[in-house]
Amino acid sequence: MSRHKTTTISCHLVCLQHTHHPIALPDGETVIIGRAPLTKIIDPRCSRNQVSLTADWTKREVKLIQLGVNDSSVDGKDVGKDNELIVKSSSTIFLISGAFPHRINFKCTSKREDSASPSTPKATNKRSHNGDLENSHIKKKKLESSHETAKNGQKEKECKKKHEISLSLQDNDGDKSDDDVSEKMAQLTRLKNEALKEVPTSSGSKTKHSNRRSCSSPSSSQATEKSEWTSHDELQVFTSKGVTPHRKVAAFDMDGTIILTRSGKVFPTDQDDWKILHPNVFNKIKELHSKRYKIVFFTNQLGVAKGKTNIEELKVKIENIVEKLQVPVQVFVATHEGKYRKPCDGMWEKLCKSYNNSKEIDLKASFYVGDAAGRKKDWAPKKKKDFSCSDRLFASNVGVAFFTPEEFFLNEKPTNKFVMPHFDPRKLDCEENSVPSDTFASKKKEVAVLVGFPACGKSYFASHTLKPKGYKIVSRDELGSWQKCVQKAKHYLTESSVAVDNTNLSVEERAR
Known part of the structure; x- marks a missing residue:
């Protein structure tokens, strides 16, 4: 045999x-x-x-x-x-x-x-019990x-x-x-690689088999082995399988930059109402990945906080988009107002501190692409104006080069037909005497609503500028809830002006 x-x-x-x-x-x-x-x-x-x-x-x-x-x-x-x-x-x-x-x-x-x-010999004509069994x-x-x-x-x-x-x-x-053949082959390859991580040699020592995607050390450069979501209160982060830390980051907005609605409406009708912006997106993204860029999406999804978007359906949609692009992508999703929402740089800071394995990002070699560029109506023939300039501002706050989708994917020439906010905090005089404190106090009773992120100086301004002028300070840090702040403010207004020392980032918060 x-x-x-x-x-x-x-x-x-x-x-x-x-x-x-x-x-x-x-x-x-x-x-x-x-x-x-x-x-x-x-x-x-x-x-x-x-x-x-x-x-x-x-x-x-x-x-x-x-x-x-x-x-x-x-x-x-x-x-x-x-x-x-x-x-x-x-x-x-x-x-x-x-x-x-x-x-x-x-x-x-x-x-x-x-x-x-x-070479098996033929059975002989000799009749025997063993021969009969063998022939049988x-x-x-x-x-x-x-x-x-x-x-x-x-x-x-x-x-x-x-x-x-x-x-x-x-x-x-x-x-x-008929199960997915490619998925099974990937699972078998993964199991094989895990089994061969340490193979004994003839001398009794062990030979370590390194991952091709690893750079200096697995702890700092190894690609993620599986796709996963991570929650940070008002921020959701999706890391697809194969994402590797890099110093160069190719960052993109998602809606209007990577995808459009299939229905043609401004907002998607459901989790399947999307399509890739342009066929060139596939080639560009693959090219960047081959050049060892880390591909990252930053997207504002305020509909989650407003109850208009189901977070689980949004997650499925994002996973499908990444799967369709066929390259490893990390996606940061800002679901509320606040420091994570563009143009604030909170999502970028989170990437640098927690999602690049301590590998410093080279800002000069990195860039960001987004459609909210502040372009005016008819910046190109029959083109509508952009709904905001948050993407251009985001790139400016982060300190990286900015491109529109038309410039990056379609190689169109940049336009100078865009507007930026009149107020530019970078042009402010930072000297202490630049704050005219004498003119801040009102002769009539008023409510001064302070707006800003934590640690930006609101409390210092309230205690050193407004409080000496007779303003009563209302703070959620001390009272515990916005409802108590409203009650306290009403009580104080019977006697004096009030300063509300909270972040008050959204229109809804300021309207209370």
């Missing part, structure tokens, strides 16, 4: 958003992919016959031909109707440009089988082998018959063998 190894090759079209099971691509057979129950695509832009895929198992590649009217794309490059491209397993196929990402997955499976050795055993093995061959042949016929069925037929959801 001897053992021999057989290798089986398979090829599948794998959905990167995991909305449907992998679709088998037989060797040399053309498979039509499009809007159908099998792909679970219902977008009318996607034709029922959007692309044809013909796999070449020997070359490990797939020939793609666009059949539909609307463009399909590969790695952000539009294909064009009736045009063809050769797709490798490392490429990302978008059935519609910027939407429905898929990848080709080739898998080799090896199997060892027992078979009769060619050999006959049994041959019979089992014959059954196994017939069984495999039947399976191949059934498999081929299934592939000949049009993919527009009703999807029966497949079976358990």
Whole structure:
């Protein structure tokens, strides 16, 4: 008896958003992919016959031909109707440009089988009890082998018959063998690497196997092993698998910069109402990652605090966006007013102190891209004005170069048609005598509402400037709640003016 190894090759079209099971691509057979129950695509832009895929198992590649009217794309490059491209397993196929990402997955499976050795002597004519048993055993093995061959042949016929069925037929959801192949391969690779971290050598010592993504030491530069969310009260941070600390940071706003609403509305209608801004986004992000930039998104999501946005749905949306880009990304989400909300630099400070493994960020080599650039109406033909200049101010506060999405992704020339706030605190005279304290006191009773972040000098100003002028100080730090502050302020107003020494960052807080 001897053992021999057989290798089986398979090829599948794998959905990167995991909305449907992998679709088998037989060797040399053309498979039509499009809007159908099998792909679970219902977008009318996607034709029922959007692309044809013909796999070449020997070359490990797939020939793609666009059949539909609307463009399909590969790695952000539009294909064009009736045009063809050769797709490798490392490429990302978008059935519609910027939407429905898929990848080709080739898998080799090896199997060892027992078979009769060619050198096995033939049974002699001598009749013996042992000889009969041996001949019986050999006959049994041959019979089992014959059954196994017939069984495999039947399976191949059934498999081929299934592939000949049009993919527009009703999807029966497949079976358990259609699980995400790429995910399983990644899990197996991870388990293997963990098992081989320390391998004993012949001398009894241990050889350490380092991770390719590690730099000087695992504690400072090792890539994250899994995706995870971290909560910091008014800040949520998502770190996707593979994020590595770097000195160079490529930072982006999310809404209006990386994505747009698919519905065309200003605010998304649900967690699926989004699409990538432009196909160039994919190539640019991948290029930055290859140049060892850390990709970071900073996004304001005040709708969470107002109860208009469900935080769990927002998390799912962000995970899907990162998965679609196919590069490791870290996302900072400011859910309330305060120091984390742009243009304040709280999210950047959090990145520097807690999310870059103590690796100092090179501000000159880093940059930020955002659409809230303060541009005026008609800054370009038929263009609306920007809703604010918070992104431009954020970059200024952080100290990095700023670009708009049009400048960065589409290589458009910068425009000077933008406005900044008239008040620039950098131009203030910081000398103590620059504060005209004599003019601050009002002859009539008033409420002075101080606004500012903690430790910016509100309490000092209240106690050293307003209190000597007869103002009563109301502070949440002392009273414990804003309701008590309101009650105390009403009581004091019967006698004197009042200074409210709280942060009072939002319009709602100041209106109380």
